[in-house]
Amino acid sequence: MKLTVIYENHSGFKKGLLGAHGFSALVEHEGVKVLVDTGADGSVLINNMMRLGVHPNEIDYLFITHGHYDHTGGLKAFLVERERPIKVIAHPGVFTRRVSMKPRRREIGIPFSRDELEELGAEFVLKEKPFEFAPGFWSSGEIPRRTWDRTVGYIEERGKPQKDSIPDDVALIVDLGESVAVITGCGHSGVLNIAWHAEDISGKPVKALIGGFHLKGAKKEVLDEVAEGTDAEKLYAGHCTGIDSYAYLKSRLGDRMEPLHVGKTIEL
Numbered sequence: 001m002k003l004t005v006i007y008e009n010h011s012g013f014k015k016g017l018l019g020a021h022g023f024s025a026l027v028e029h030e031g032v033k034v035l036v037d038t039g040a041d042g043s044v045l046i047n048n049m050m051r052l053g054v055h056p057n058e059i060d061y062l063f064i065t066h067g068h069y070d071h072t073g074g075l076k077a078f079l080v081e082r083e084r085p086i087k088v089i090a091h092p093g094v095f096t097r098r099v100s101m102k103p104r105r106r107e108i109g110i111p112f113s114r115d116e117l118e119e120l121g122a123e124f125v126l127k128e129k130p131f132e133f134a135p136g137f138w139s140s141g142e143i144p145r146r147t148w149d150r151t152v153g154y155i156e157e158r159g160k161p162q163k164d165s166i167p168d169d170v171a172l173i174v175d176l177g178e179s180v181a182v183i184t185g186c187g188h189s190g191v192l193n194i195a196w197h198a199e200d201i202s203g204k205p206v207k208a209l210i211g212g213f214h215l216k217g218a219k220k221e222v223l224d225e226v227a228e229g230t231d232a233e234k235l236y237a238g239h240c241t242g243i244d245s246y247a248y249l250k251s252r253l254g255d256r257m258e259p260l261h262v263g264k265t266i267e268l
Helices: 042-051 075-081 114-119 191-202 220-229 243-256
Strands: 002-007 024-029 032-036 061-063 086-090 098-100 122-126 131-134 137-139 154-157 160-163 172-175 180-183 206-212 234-238 257-259 265-267
Touching: 002 042, 024 172, 042 075, 061 137, 075 114, 114 122, 172 191, 180 191, 191 206, 191 220, 220 243, 234 243, 243 257
Parallel strands: 032 061, 061 086, 086 122, 180 206, 206 234, 234 257
Antiparallel strands: 002 024, 002 265, 024 032, 098 154, 131 137, 137 172, 154 160, 172 180
């Protein structure tokens, strides 16, 4: 498996790459190419794809980890650049209308309608349960919350805001043979829950946990649980992990922990 970071908070070391709040990564395995998420800004996504020699027409599937703008804002630009339809794998709740109350009330869900995206060639495959959508590629489906999670924001019910449990937060699981790689978007379900669920589904250990871990501002007790609670050989963390939290985990895990940046490649 080869993973290339396309969109991340931090730009890489190649001239012309742009860093911006959000996440997207290209996963290649057994001849199949899956784009995980699309970042927040379509112009940044397309710029980085072209700079890295990746064209939207090459992608076989889109995989959306959850319905927040910083993982879906590039959807429209991606579809416009393509010349044919593409299957989009996600959870049925991905189009839930979401809001944040800080620092002001604002929309934080997918910034496009389903109809608008389908007109541009998106063919949504929305399932709650785990399923294999291509050889070796699994959607985790809904992730059981066995311990703490890292949810944010609200949904509106009958005109009143209710805390959003983000049930559509799913992860991509890639079967490597004797182990699996797990790619998260933000890890709202809790990175420990995600890793354990991947092991339950696959019956195999997690070789690498990659993506946003949503640990910015997390208490030391939570970070210690992450360091002690996963047996993953490697953790590649970025986006919403938080610089301070990353540094603490790095001090605990040493070479098992690596940061993400645009253009970084991971081969497993």
